[in-house]
Amino acid sequence: MNNKKSNFPADDAPSYESVLQCMRCGFCLPTCPTFALTGRERSSPRGRVALARAVHEGRLDFTEALKDESFFCLDCRACATACPSGVKAGEVMEICRGQARSAFPGGHLSATLRRFVLERMLPDPARLEGSMLPARLYQRLGIQWLVRHSHLLKLGPDWLEKAEGMLPKLEMPLRPRLPELTPARGRKRGRVAFFLGCVMSLLYPEVSRQTVRVLAHQGFDVITPRATRCCGAPHLAEGDRQTARRLARHNLELFLAEEVDAIVTDCAGCGAILKEYDELLAETVPAGRRETFRARVRDISEFLAEAGLRTDGLGEVRASVTYHEPCHLCHAQGISKQPRELLRAIPGVELREMNESSWCCGSAATWGLKFTDASRQILKRKLDNVRATGADYLVTANPGCQLQLAWGVKQAGLPQQVRHLMELLGRATPE
Ligand code: SF4
Ligand code: SF4
Incomplete structure (x- = not known):
């Protein structure tokens, strides 16, 4: 159902039902990382949905505040897990970002660059693979070593230093190498x-x-x-x-x-x-x-x-492991127990639960680069919980989390090695 008075600036707005469902109970508030950081109602799931509802009902224009909140939302979906009414504030904000692009298109240069990346680069795997060559040369030719030791990146914006620090050792892309x-x-x-x-x-x-x-x-x-x-x-x-x-x-x-x-x-x-x-x-x-x-x-x-995992022939991986739940696995897909079952099935693995395993790590695609300070604060809470386990490995199941956690562990000087669940299962699987 669409509202005739709606002030949404373009087609493809959030549905009216999706914002009407909120009964303002506040159960979502303790689960929201941006509310925990700011204490601001407008940066909470309830506040965000209220803003979208006011626009829908013609009581508010599509303001800069709603644009900012739509991009400040991590889309971690923790609020949806907690909500008794089935409100999906993260999805509502995701849809509002499209509206924000219509209402506030930004400068010509940034809009052209964004379009190039989204419409030309990302949809073309071969082009994407080609674009990684300079980064591989940067690592192989020792330029990375020079840049890191000269502290040159400290002169640039925060996000650039973080993005460079997050880069794992690059290998050749897998797509062309993997048999069909x-x-x-x-x-x-x-x-x-x-x-x-x-x-x-x-x-x-x-x-x-x-x-x-x-x-x-x-x-x-x-x-x-x-x-x-x-x-x-x-x-x-x-x-x-x-x-x-x-x-x-x-x-x-x-x-x-x-x-x-x-x-x-x-x-x-x-x-x-x-x-x-x-x-x-x-x-x-x-x-x-x-x-x-x-x-x-x-x-x-x-x-x-x-x-059903076939465990015959699996080798031993003698290690203690703690598991960070990616938001897009536990909140968006409702998958929590299965990764733990797999970890427990690997001979030799001891699973040590951390507190708040499903609390976001602060990565959220490019969010962690746009909001570097906020991202660092969210990550710190996660790493404090990791540290307390004393586990050898910090395991996760999403590349964005893996990049952020590996960077955070290195920055904090923690001893944990960060791995994807399948790397551990792969190690236990005979060649
Ligand atoms: S979004 Fe859900 S949990 Fe949050 S206030 Fe509304 S109904 Fe309550
Ligand atoms: S998706 Fe995450 S950041 Fe966004 S409103 Fe919900 S809990 Fe907060």
């Missing part, structure tokens, strides 16, 4: 399609290589379509819903063309968006196709827990 079919090993149990996310392919290729190897070892033929494109998460985060829909449509048709039991990903951010294609494509793709796609999408931990 990796055959099952041992007794065959099925056939799956693997959704290789861009960040995984570019920054953590070894993690996804292990994911495919583990799946094959578990008895599944793995199809990895080379024509997979970005899932659209960065576009939704930046308010470009049109390009996100274009990418979603492409991926949906590509994966539906495969005869598979499941579509599996090892990136929590990608998984959350793939499961939301159903709503994103509601007006352009027939319901049956959307439902078939949605029913097949699984996070790797969800898939292996459902299929």
Whole structure:
């Protein structure tokens, strides 16, 4: 239902029902990292939804304050987990970002740059892969060593120093190297399609290589379509819903063309968006196709827990481990127990729970670079909880969290090694 008096500046506004549902109980307030930081009602889920409702009812123009709040929201979805009314303040804010782009388009240069990245770079895997060459040369030729030791980056903006510090050691992208079919090993149990996310392919290729190897070892033929494109998460985060829909449509048709039991990903951010294609494509793709796609999408931990992990032949990994829950796994997909089950199933692993394991790490795609101070404060709370476990490894299941946590651990001088769940399972899986 749309409200006739609405002051939203463009089509594609949040639905009126989505903001009407809030009964102002405040159960969401203690779960919201930006409310915890600021104590401001307008930076809380309840306050954000109230702003959107006032715009819907024509009581407020689409103000700069709502634009700021839509981008200051981490979209961590912790409020949705806590809300008894089913309000999804994070999603409402995500949709408001598209409105903000219409109401406040910004300067010509930044708008052109944003469009280039969102519309030309991210949808084109080969172009993205090519763009990483200078960064690999920067690391290989020793320029990174010089830059870090000269403290040159201290002269630039905060985000630049942080982004440089977060860069893992870069390998060749995985997408062109991964066979389109990796055959099952041992007794065959099925056939799956693997959704290789861009960040995984570019920054953590070894993690996804292990994911495919583990799946094959578990008895599944793995199809990895080379024509997979970005899932659209960065576009939704930046308010470009049109390009996100274009990418979603492409991926949906590509994966539906495969005869598979499941579509599996090892990136929590990608998984959350793939499961939301159903709503994103509601007006352009027939319901049956959307439902078939949605029913097949699984996070790797969800898939292996459902299929039952074959533990015969798994080697020992003697280590204590604590687990950070990515927001897009626990809050957006409701997956909490499955990664823990997998960790406990690895011989030799001792799982030590940290306090507030589902509290955001402060990464949230580019949020951690736009709001560096706020991000540092959120990360500190997380790292204090990590430190208290004394575990050898800090394990997670999303590349954005992994980048932020690895950077934070290094900055804080903590001894933990940060790993993706599949790196540990891969280590236990024989070659
Ligand atoms: S968003 Fe949900 S939890 Fe928060 S005040 Fe509204 S109804 Fe209550
Ligand atoms: S999605 Fe996260 S940051 Fe945004 S309102 Fe909800 S709890 Fe707060």
